[in-house]
Amino acid sequence: MKKSAQSEKEAYQTASQWIGRYGIAAPSVKNDAYEPALNRLGCEKWWFRQLKVLRLRTIGDIARSIEAVSRCRQSYVSDHVVHLKRQQHDQNRLYLSSTFITNENGQSYALQELVDRSVSNPAIRRAELMVRIKGFEVVANLLGHVGEFYTLTTPSRMHACLHHGQMNPNYDGTTVREAQEYLTHLWALMRSELHRQGIRPYGFRVVEPHHDGTPHWHLLLFMPPEHQDKVKATLKHYALLDNPDEPGAQVHRFKAVSIDPSKGSAAGYIAKYIAKNIDGYGLKSEPDQPAPTQTAERINAWVTTWGIRQFQQIGGPSVSVWRQLRRLDAQEDEILEPARQAATANDWAAFMLAMGGIEIPRREHLIKPYYDFPRQLQAETGEVIFLTHNRYGDQAARPVVGLESPSAIYDARKHFWTLTQEATASLWTIPTRACAGEELSSVSGGSSAEGVFLDLYQ
Numbered sequence: 001m002k003k004s005a006q007s008e009k010e011a012y013q014t015a016s017q018w019i020g021r022y023g024i025a026a027p028s029v030k031n032d033a034y035e036p037a038l039n040r041l042g043c044e045k046w047w048f049r050q051l052k053v054l055r056l057r058t059i060g061d062i063a064r065s066i067e068a069v070s071r072c073r074q075s076y077v078s079d080h081v082v083h084l085k086r087q088q089h090d091q092n093r094l095y096l097s098s099t100f101i102t103n104e105n106g107q108s109y110a111l112q113e114l115v116d117r118s119v120s121n122p123a124i125r126r127a128e129l130m131v132r133i134k135g136f137e138v139v140a141n142l143l144g145h146v147g148e149f150y151t152l153t154t155p156s157r158m159h160a161c162l163h164h165g166q167m168n169p170n171y172d173g174t175t176v177r178e179a180q181e182y183l184t185h186l187w188a189l190m191r192s193e194l195h196r197q198g199i200r201p202y203g204f205r206v207v208e209p210h211h212d213g214t215p216h217w218h219l220l221l222f223m224p225p226e227h228q229d230k231v232k233a234t235l236k237h238y239a240l241l242d243n244p245d246e247p248g249a250q251v252h253r254f255k256a257v258s259i260d261p262s263k264g265s266a267a268g269y270i271a272k273y274i275a276k277n278i279d280g281y282g283l284k285s286e287p288d289q290p291a292p293t294q295t296a297e298r299i300n301a302w303v304t305t306w307g308i309r310q311f312q313q314i315g316g317p318s319v320s321v322w323r324q325l326r327r328l329d330a331q332e333d334e335i336l337e338p339a340r341q342a343a344t345a346n347d348w349a350a351f352m353l354a355m356g357g358i359e360i361p362r363r364e365h366l367i368k369p370y371y372d373f374p375r376q377l378q379a380e381t382g383e384v385i386f387l388t389h390n391r392y393g394d395q396a397a398r399p400v401v402g403l404e405s406p407s408a409i410y411d412a413r414k415h416f417w418t419l420t421q422e423a424t425a426s427l428w429t430i431p432t433r434a435c436a437g438e439e440l441s442s443v444s445g446g447s448s449a450e451g452v453f454l455d456l457y458q
Contacts, residue, residue, distance in 0.1 A: 008034035015041050023058075024050050030394070039392040056081060056305045061175055064160040064213055071211035072165030075290070076298045077305060085301040103415035104377070122279040129274050129311060133204055133220070134267040135348025136316065139358055140222035142349075147203075147259035147266040148228065150219040150235055152186065153210075153252055154179050155242045161212040170246075176306040180207070180215045187217070190238045197234075199227045202315025202358055206273045209302050220259075220270045221314065232256050277303075277310055317355040318362060320369045320400050322348070327412040328403070335366050336405045367405050371398040377416040 012034045016026035019041075027037040027046075040046040063069045063078035096112035119125045140147060158174040161167060174182075187205075194201065201221040209215055223231055239254035259266045275281045277299050280292030290298075303310055313319060325336075325343035342350035352358060355365050373386040373396055390396045402411040 008038060012037055012041075023054060033393075036393040043392070053307075056084065057175070057177075060213070060305055064176075065173070067161055067165065067167050069211075069213050070161040070165040071163075075211050075295075076209045076213055076302045081305055082298055082301045085304060086297075100420045101417040102420045103417050105415070107415075108420065123281070126274055126278045126281060129204075129278075130267060130271060131346055132313065132316075132319070132348045133270060133274075134265075135350075135352060136203055136222055137266045138349035139352050140266075141261075143358070144225070145222045146225050146228055147220065147222050148201075148231065149257040149259060149266075149269060150217075150221065150232075151255040152183060152217040152219070152235070152239055153254070154182055154214055154216065155253070156246055156248070157243070158182065159210065159212055159214045163211075165211075174214075176209075176213050176215060176302075176308075180306070180308055183207075183215060183217055186238055186241075190235050193234050193238070194231065197230060199223065199230060200315060200359075201227070201231055203313075204270065205312045205314055206270065206277060207308055207310050208273065208277050208299060213302060215308065218270070218273055219314075220266060222266075228258075274311075316358060317352055317365060318369060321355070321365075321367055321403060322351060324369065324400060324403050324410075324412050325351075325367075327414075328410055331410065333405055333407055335407070336403065336410070339367055367403055369400040370402040370404045370409050370411065372401045372411070373398050375413075375416075 009032075012026070012029065015038070019026060027040040029037050059081060060069075060077060063074070063081070068074055068078055069076065093112060096115055097110055099111045100108050101111065101114075102108040115121065117124075119128055137147065139145075154174075156168065156170045157172045158179045159168050160171050201223040203219065203221040206218040206220075207215050208218070221231065236254045236256070240249060243249060244253075259269060272283060275283055276292065276295060278296060280294075280296040283292035285291050289295075302308070321339070322343050325340040328336075328340055331337050331340060339351055339354040342348075342354050355367065373388055376385045376387060377383070378385065387396050401413050402409065404410075
């Protein structure tokens with residue numbers, strides 16, 4: 001006999017228990033507003049995304065548990081996952097190439113053209129990362145700081161396979177995401193301890209997989225020479241908290257290499273890790289090893305399957321500010337203009353100095369990202385409407401659309417855009433709880449995407 005829920009809260013709790021049996025996390029509830037969460041639970045698109053991720057990760061877990069993922073068989077992820085990701089990539093390119101956007105001036109572009117001009121393009125992404133890393137090194141040299149390269153690895157119990165490809169007898173079933181969460185928590189402890197000591201190193205973190213898919217971290221950090229030993233001791237202490245006496249822990253769990261400028265630059269030292277994890281550019285093929293491009297493809301499949309953030313900047317100014325400055329024209333703002341010129345010139349070191357240097361916390365920077373709701377321009381009336389809620393009834397996320405300085409707000413949006421292909425118009429329609437049909441009345445503006453200019457910006 002079916003039982004009807006007496007309230008939205010009861011319906012949400014019942015649904016959460018039911019979907020939890022299948023390993024799917026229930027949508028979060030904010031401020032006791034259950035309707036947006038129920039809207040998601042009634043949306044086939046939401047279910048499709050959850051099941052798609054669950055399928056891939058289940059396949060990944062099974063492949064690791066049966067020794068299919070190792071250097072002796074299929075490195076990083078299974079061939080099946082690589083095949084699925086390749087199909088998805090081809091489908092995405094087909095969609096983006098056949099979908100166009102047009103602005104109020106009649107300019108039209110395929111979405112794929114815009115993707116190729118953004119950091120979604122592997123070549124642009126790699127170049128920007130190297131510019132930022134090199135900028136850190138230039139500032140470090142200017143300040144007399146030293147560079148250190150650290151490697152953090154998880155305990156043996158989190159590795160599914162041994163070096164020679166056989167099953168690890170100590171493996172406890174830890175998934176890739178759980179291993180990544182372990183390293184993330186470890187770094188939070190390390191960083192908190194360093195901050196308590198008044199030490200704030202800066203640089204970059206790179207995450208890459210071992211042959212069996214277990215993540216490990218590389219950290220390129222710069223710091224004053226007097227902090228070098230303290231940072232090394234702190235990181236090593238926390239890296240060895242879990243099973244410090246197991247065989248190989250003292251050798252493999254934490255490694256530190258001091259960057260010797262006479263033997264090469266810090267940026268050059270990490271360049272191979274950047275290239276290996278993006279597109280394999282500039283790397284030489286090794287005998288009896290896959291080509292660098294094939295390795296990069298497998299790593300990218302691993303990253304997207306497990307939701308891993310590959311690269312993270314540690315310290316330094318906001319990259320969002322850097323990117324927004326590059327969208328602006330020259331301004332009569334004594335604080336903003338030097339930073340804009342540095343960003344436009346692709347000079348991360350000059351940009352850092354214009355933002356106040358490496359010692360100033362980001363919250364004290366005078367130039368900050370400016371956030372605002374997405375906008376629509378109604379072609380018939382010329383009225384601009386702010387989309388304050390998303391399709392599920394939540395308050396819409398406010399993306400970065402410009403910059404704030406002490407003297408003014410600079411909105412970097414220049415045009416209003418519309419999707420010109422009829423088949424894509426439904427992507428912008430705001431659904432009901434059943435994810436189709438009428439629009440949510442709580443959404444400001446309440447109009448579908450047909451004939452409406454969407455506010456995107458270059």
